[in-house]
Amino acid sequence: EAAAEEAAAAEAAPEEAAAEEAAAEEKADS
Secondary structure, X not given: OHHHHHXXXXXXXXXXXXXXXXXXXXXXXX
């Protein structure tokens, strides 16, 4: 159920998910 909600959220806001991933990668690099 939670996974389905996550998938729906990612589909609804792919740009936001990509931005969060980019921010996480930047944080990991620093």
